[in-house]
Amino acid sequence: MSIIVENLCKSFGAHVVLESISAIFPSRSISVLLGASGCGKTTTLRCIAGLETPSSGRIRLGDRIVYESQPRRSVPVEKRQVSMVFQSYAIWPHMTVFQNISLPLRAARRPRQEIARRVSDALEMVGLAGLGDRSATQLSGGQQQRVALARCIVSEAEFILMDEPLSNLDARLRIAMRSEIRELQRRLGRTILFVTHDQEEAMSIADTIFLFRAGRILQSGPPELVYQQPQTRYAAEFLGRANIIAEFEWCGEGSGHAVRLGGTTIFHVTTDAGFVPGRLMCIRPEKWRISAPPHDPSSLEGKIRSIGYMGDRCEYVIDTQIGAISAVELGGHNRRIGESVALSVAPTDIIFVASD
Amino acid sequence: MRGQAQRFGASFVANSGLTLIWGFIAILIAAPLAAILYHAFVQGQPGSIRLTTDHITQVLSGAIYWNALRNTLVVAGGAAILAGGLGATFAWIFVRTNTPLRSVLERASEMPIFIPPFVGAVAWVLLLAPRIGLLNRLLLRAGIAWQFDISTLTGMLCVIGIYLAPYVMLIVAAALRGMDPSLEEAAQVCGLGIVAASIKVTFPLLAPAFTSGLVLAFTIAIGLFGTPIVLGWSHQILLLTSRIWISSQAVPPDYGVMAVLCFYLIGIASIAAALQRRALAGRSYTTITGRGFRSHLLELGAWRWLTFTAAALYLIMTVLAPVVVLLLAAMSTYTWSGVVLLRNLWNNLASEDVWLTMRTSLIISVLSATLATLAGTGIAWIVVRGRVWFRSFIEQFVLLPIAVPGIAFGVGVMLVWVGIPLPVYGTMLIIIFAFIGRFTAYAVRSISASLVQVHPELEESARIFGLGPLRAFLRITLPLILPSIVAGWLLLFSFFITELSIVILLYTASTRTFSVLSFEVWNVGDFSRLASLSLLQLVIGLLIASGIRIFLRPGIVQEPT
Numbered sequence: 001m002s003i004i005v006e007n008l009c010k011s012f013g014a015h016v017v018l019e020s021i022s023a024i025f026p027s028r029s030i031s032v033l034l035g036a037s038g039c040g041k042t043t044t045l046r047c048i049a050g051l052e053t054p055s056s057g058r059i060r061l062g063d064r065i066v067y068e069s070q071p072r073r074s075v076p077v078e079k080r081q082v083s084m085v086f087q088s089y090a091i092w093p094h095m096t097v098f099q100n101i102s103l104p105l106r107a108a109r110r111p112r113q114e115i116a117r118r119v120s121d122a123l124e125m126v127g128l129a130g131l132g133d134r135s136a137t138q139l140s141g142g143q144q145q146r147v148a149l150a151r152c153i154v155s156e157a158e159f160i161l162m163d164e165p166l167s168n169l170d171a172r173l174r175i176a177m178r179s180e181i182r183e184l185q186r187r188l189g190r191t192i193l194f195v196t197h198d199q200e201e202a203m204s205i206a207d208t209i210f211l212f213r214a215g216r217i218l219q220s221g222p223p224e225l226v227y228q229q230p231q232t233r234y235a236a237e238f239l240g241r242a243n244i245i246a247e248f249e250w251c252g253e254g255s256g257h258a259v260r261l262g263g264t265t266i267f268h269v270t271t272d273a274g275f276v277p278g279r280l281m282c283i284r285p286e287k288w289r290i291s292a293p294p295h296d297p298s299s300l301e302g303k304i305r306s307i308g309y310m311g312d313r314c315e316y317v318i319d320t321q322i323g324a325i326s327a328v329e330l331g332g333h334n335r336r337i338g339e340s341v342a343l344s345v346a347p348t349d350i351i352f353v354a355s356d
Numbered sequence: 357m358r359g360q361a362q363r364f365g366a367s368f369v370a371n372s373g374l375t376l377i378w379g380f381i382a383i384l385i386a387a388p389l390a391a392i393l394y395h396a397f398v399q400g401q402p403g404s405i406r407l408t409t410d411h412i413t414q415v416l417s418g419a420i421y422w423n424a425l426r427n428t429l430v431v432a433g434g435a436a437i438l439a440g441g442l443g444a445t446f447a448w449i450f451v452r453t454n455t456p457l458r459s460v461l462e463r464a465s466e467m468p469i470f471i472p473p474f475v476g477a478v479a480w481v482l483l484l485a486p487r488i489g490l491l492n493r494l495l496l497r498a499g500i501a502w503q504f505d506i507s508t509l510t511g512m513l514c515v516i517g518i519y520l521a522p523y524v525m526l527i528v529a530a531a532l533r534g535m536d537p538s539l540e541e542a543a544q545v546c547g548l549g550i551v552a553a554s555i556k557v558t559f560p561l562l563a564p565a566f567t568s569g570l571v572l573a574f575t576i577a578i579g580l581f582g583t584p585i586v587l588g589w590s591h592q593i594l595l596l597t598s599r600i601w602i603s604s605q606a607v608p609p610d611y612g613v614m615a616v617l618c619f620y621l622i623g624i625a626s627i628a629a630a631l632q633r634r635a636l637a638g639r640s641y642t643t644i645t646g647r648g649f650r651s652h653l654l655e656l657g658a659w660r661w662l663t664f665t666a667a668a669l670y671l672i673m674t675v676l677a678p679v680v681v682l683l684l685a686a687m688s689t690y691t692w693s694g695v696v697l698l699r700n701l702w703n704n705l706a707s708e709d710v711w712l713t714m715r716t717s718l719i720i721s722v723l724s725a726t727l728a729t730l731a732g733t734g735i736a737w738i739v740v741r742g743r744v745w746f747r748s749f750i751e752q753f754v755l756l757p758i759a760v761p762g763i764a765f766g767v768g769v770m771l772v773w774v775g776i777p778l779p780v781y782g783t784m785l786i787i788i789f790a791f792i793g794r795f796t797a798y799a800v801r802s803i804s805a806s807l808v809q810v811h812p813e814l815e816e817s818a819r820i821f822g823l824g825p826l827r828a829f830l831r832i833t834l835p836l837i838l839p840s841i842v843a844g845w846l847l848l849f850s851f852f853i854t855e856l857s858i859v860i861l862l863y864t865a866s867t868r869t870f871s872v873l874s875f876e877v878w879n880v881g882d883f884s885r886l887a888s889l890s891l892l893q894l895v896i897g898l899l900i901a902s903g904i905r906i907f908l909r910p911g912i913v914q915e916p917t
Contacts (some may be wrong), residue, residue, distance in 0.1 A: 107822030
């Protein structure tokens with residue numbers, strides 16, 4: 001069952017947080033709401049949860065309308081049947097782990113045996129079997145995170161909302177939890193909305209990314225699509241690093257599609273690269289092929305200005321006639337600063353993005 | 357449809373709650389303050405109401421009022437300076453030096469806060485008053501003609517000052533504990549010695565806390581009623597609060613003069629608060645981070661016995677000597693007869709008067725503390741969690757009475773109800789109204805302080821997982837803030853059970869409280885009985901202090917009246 005929001009608006013006083021968001025968050029998959037802080041992603045999530053009242057619009061959870069401005073209708077939080085993982089985990093400190101996880105079932109007045117069984121199942125699923133009697137305050141950050149997940153698991157809610165759930169964990173644990181959440185989603189088959197500002201996290205966890213900017217959804221789609229075919233400069237730069245090249249000459253029609261850089265270099269491009277006058281050229285750093293200079297018009301010549309050695313890869317800044325270019329090469333630890341190199345790129349790796 | 361019905365229900369509850377709070381503010385807080393204003397500037401005969409400067413002229417041209425103002429400033433100012441000096445010194449001794457038993461001494465030094473100021477005054481009269489003071493009698497017996505006299509401006513400011521010192525001590529000690537020692541270490545690394553580092557870094561960083569403590573002590577001191585009366589009456593050293601009381605005893609009571617004198621008190625308190633704000637403007641570098649730092653203790657060597665003695669001496673003067681002298685006086689058949697009988701203490705307490713007034717005090721205190729705590733919880737919730745635009749307005753209004761000395765607030769409440777034909781004036785209700793209006797602020801402060809510690813997501817997540825708003829509050833937020841609610845209740849109860857300065861204006865023969873009884877017994881000069889009653893108040897105060905300590909571990913600041 002999918003979550004559908006239509007023309008969702010929200011302002012706090014004169015400050016507009018959401019200007020008309022419309023989206024379908026697909027059923028039984030992970031939708032990631034990605035964006036910089038203050039872009040409205042958390043507000044959208046809180047509106048869906050019922051913790052925030054929208055100014056106008058409509059929110060549908062599956063086949064139920066839970067919020068509508070005309071005619072006015074708003075289902076209270078506790079009746080929306082969603083579950084949520086909060087940024088602070090929101091583990092109740094005066095309760096044990098068992099009491100924390102069982103609260104959704106106790107609120108629904110389930111029989112005692114069923115509660116005990118389902119809580120212990122959930123504990124096992126998140127790897128905390130046997131810790132039910134612990135006081136919640138004795139848990140580490142990672143364990144609290146798991147308790148918060150277990151609480152969602154026992155709740156029968158079809159929809160799980162996650163508000164920056166991993167941002168308080170250390171880097172190593174954060175990466176481990178990403179795959180655990182994906183695994184959990186596969187086993188439970190629920191609809192998950194996941195809010196984050198971390199693009200790497202978004203891409204590794206999402207089935208669909210919804211990129212937010214200033215209260216709007218800028219672009220949405222599967223991670224690889226949003227990464228490889230960003231429609232705007234902002235999207236290109238938010239989802240990873242990008243060389244944005246403004247000064248190029250479009251040589252269409254005649255000799256196929258190509259661009260001319262700095263008067264000499266000619267890169268061929270695919271027909272559907274999306275060029276429209278006024279657009280910018282965008283090449284991801286890892287798409288460059290770096291070689292020794294062959295004095296060839298299909299490559300861009302330059303000198304390495306700096307090298308960042310990252311172990312599995314090297315990151316270069318290369319001075320060329322069209323300015324500084326960033327490039328990434330796997331391995332590649334044998335290059336020197338000042339070395340002359342030639343940069344070339346496959347026609348499919350050149351995309352054109354709107355300048356915002 | 358069901359959703360709409362629920363919405364209506366919820367908004368009905370929310371609206372009636374807000375109406376209740378506005379009514380609360382209007383009747384219990386705004387009206388008394390407005391009544392003072394009205395009676396100070398308006399000549400109100402039935403049928404003709406006109407602005408007047410008569411009352412102000414009367415007060416400004418009366419030497420006795422100038423004298424009271426001068427006495428108030430001297431006593432309160434001197435007491436605040438003494439309290440500041442003692443408090444800051446002891447804070448430093450307890451937090452920063454290796455004085456023996458410093459943590460025990462520190463906790464014991466908070467005790468004077470819970471000794472009703474009236475009781476402390478009685479004890480010091482019994483110790484140092486000319487002729488009847490125990491020490492003076494010992495001096496006489498030893499053949500020394502010179503006598504102590506506690507009934508002087510100096511005597512008054514000393515007694516008040518030593519009992520206010522713990523307030524400054526608590527605030528400065530908290531600031532010292534919260535101060536990052538690396539700030540001082542950085543100064544030392546830069547080449548300053550310990551003394552230079554203290555002057556250049558530590559003192560400026562502590563200045564905000566010290567100033568707050570000083571202003572708090574001063575504000576408490578100007579509002580004290582029982583202490584200055586007990587200490588100063590015999591030589592007719594009268595303060596503004598004493599003058600207000602005297603005017604209230606006139607027949608008919610001189611409401612105009614009382615109102616103007618209340619204005620003086622409120623004005624002085626406001627000026628002190630404004631000066632504090634001015635002095636601290638732009639210096640909001642709070643050193644209190646909430647996490648405790650372990651700072652280096654200063655090794656005092658042999659000097660540590662000096663600091664130990666100073667702290668011990670302080671405790672003897674504020675706690676031990678008063679308790680001993682009260683016990684002795686309470687068990688003496690008449691003042692210093694030399695016959696000491698436990699039965700005498702019992703006889704003093706086992707009178708019908710004691711139990712009747714104690715019952716009245718208990719009823720008033722329990723009701724007021726409960727209502728004020730309930731109101732305080734609701735207001736704190738709105739202030740911290742509410743989403744209404746006027747919540748800071750509510751907060752300002754509810755906290756306003758903190759700057760109004762108790763006796764002035766009592767005058768305001770009296771002026772509101774004296775002319776209203778409802779069964780409030782002359783009943784327990786008027787005392788309860790005054791208590792709630794004046795003291796709810798303390799409940800709001802202590803409860804909202806603990807409410808901000810509770811992350812809103814804790815309650816939100818309970819809502820998400822299926823609890824309604826009320827159940828979420830009762831199951832999640834309430835249990836988490838309960839200790840501070842209970843501590844707040846005890847704090848208010850401890851104010852109310854010994855409160856004198858408000859009650860003295862509002863009681864009638866049928867609503868005498870225990871503190872009024874003590875005051876009357878002082879008035880007739882039955883010192884043995886007075887000591888017994890004081891002892892009882894002292895025991896109650898210390899019992900409550902230990903109760904509060906159980907519920908709220910860090911020291912809390914309380915204000916006597």
